[in-house]
Amino acid sequence: MQRDVIIALDFSNRKDALDFLDLFENEARKPFVKVGMELFYREGPDIVREIKARGHKIFLDLKLHDIPNTVEHAMLNLASLGVDMVNVHAQGTIEMMRAAKRGLDAGFEKYICDCECSDNEKQSRPVLIAVTQLTSTSEQDMKRDLLIEKSMAETVLHYGGNAKKAGLDGVICSPHEAEIIHKKCGQTFLTVTPGIRFEGAKKDDQVRITTPEKAKEIGCDFIVVGRPITKSEDPVKSYKKCLLDFGIKLDEDSLQSSQIAKSSKNIESVRESLEDISRKVAKGLLEIKAVFLRPEEPFTWASGIKSPIYCDNRLILTAPSVREIVEDALAQKIEKEFPDCEVLMGTATAGIAHAAIVGEILDLPMGYVRGSAKDHGRTNRIEGRLEKGAKVVVIEDLISTGGSSIETVEALRDAGADVLGVMSIFTYKMKKSMERFVESKVKAVSLADLDSLVEVAVKDNYINENDAAKILRFRDNPSDESWMK
Helix, strand or coil: CCCEEEEECCCCCHHHHHHHHHCCCCCCCCCEEEEEHHHHHHHCHHHHHHHHHCCCCEEEEEEECCCHHHHHHHHHHHHHHCCCEEEEEHHHCHHHHHHHHHHHHHHHHHHHHHCCCCCHHHCCCCEEEEECCCCCCCHHHHHHHCCCCCCHHHHHHHHHHHHHHCCCCEEECCHHHHHHHHHHHCCCCEEEECCECCCCCCCCCCCCCECHHHHHHHCCCEEEECHHHHCCCCHHHHHHHHHHHCCCCCCCCCHHHHHHHHHHHHHHHHCCCHHHHHHHHHHHHHHCCCEEECCCCCEECCCCCEECEEECHHHHHHCHHHHHHHHHHHHHHHHHHCCCCCEEEEECCHHHHHHHHHHHHHCCCEEEECCCCCCCCCCCCEECCCCCCCEEEEEEEEECCCHHHHHHHHHHHHCCCEEEEEEEEEECCCHHHHHHHHHCCCCEEEEEEHHHHHHHHHHCCCCCHHHHHHHHHHHHCCCCHHHHC
16 A cells, blocks of 8 residues: 655744745655644635645645534535545544535535646545544543543544544544554555654654654554654755655655655545546446447437437446446445445436346345326325435436436435435536535436546547547537537
8 A cells, every 4th residue: 555744734824834845846756745724724725725736735634523514514615625635523423524525525526617627537536534533632631531431442443433434535543543443444444644753753742653664564554744844954854754764765756746646546546446437337338339429410409409429328228248337336336425325216217227226236225206296096206115214325327417316306305315315327527417416415426427438438439539629618518509619
């Protein structure tokens, strides 16, 4: 597992922080840095944007801890800053952590939609981690001040388990708990460990500490180092020593890009390689002609919109090899993104079969939601047993503008269901649909999107680069027919 060193920018103002980063201006490798409360509350979001513009990855360390609704909306806003790691307090309960993840997911989707960067498809959702117990807290403090009678190890393990249940990517813990966290939560569950000191250095206000070498032996994924670097006589030299002690070589070619890429790959592997799944599904849809790309002779949608793409995911059901890939991927995604799912509900009619197959894989009950209530019999709109309060995931084959998906969610909510989100096979990733899901507080997850499909289509010679540009222009503004020029 690849590791990285995060420098804590524990400065009180912009000038001091940027003066420190100036020391690395001519270095090939730009350090991963942590912006905490002291700096952020003084300088606000602009300091994050400025540091990001210098090429640094950022861990925004604000330790959110509030009621779930407040944390969800806070995360929605923090996602717009383009940071690489954010955190909450595990003491805020599983529900609060789930709310944080919902907000972060929705905010990141909106950020990508609004972002004007040319490299959007390569960006990843910020890693979301939870603070277990601060490294300045001793077991005596915990028992005396917090009235927690369990041992430090038991408490941290419990919080770690809660974070994993909530769908978070990892935890912040002391180096002493990293090993047991990995044993309980798995090797891909990240451990971010502060309390790092060089051999023989002062502890300062930290209690549970270790050295970079020991952190490497224990298996910590990221270490956070502040004063041993920022207060040293030669911060660049101290940073490089820390990298070496932590097992990161300095003599590799293209050090900056390779190390940052390795950290990104590690994070992506923790998320079970979303991009790989997306491309694999996209490739299958193209091969069985479930998706047609025809920018030179556009299709006309029912709304009258001229479209360079037409999608018929019902063909998946008639192609066993692709069907197996899609249904297995849906099952894996639901387990990861919606671990508390109790019932699957397909949309009529395209989502019904997929809900049935995935329900069989996950051993979950399923039903479906009609476009409108029947005009005979019991006049049901929702078919199948649905208890009030049941945690439901809606299965869609395709999301375009998102309108029908939201209608399905509202019908289920009106019936008393707790809708966790919508899981789809493919999405055009239109701005309108993303905004609708955010406004309706609906988490939407797809196996593949138009970006990944176009990328595969160009690579496999279905279309050329010019066609790809037209298709993406269409997606960005479907009602503007200038994409055809």
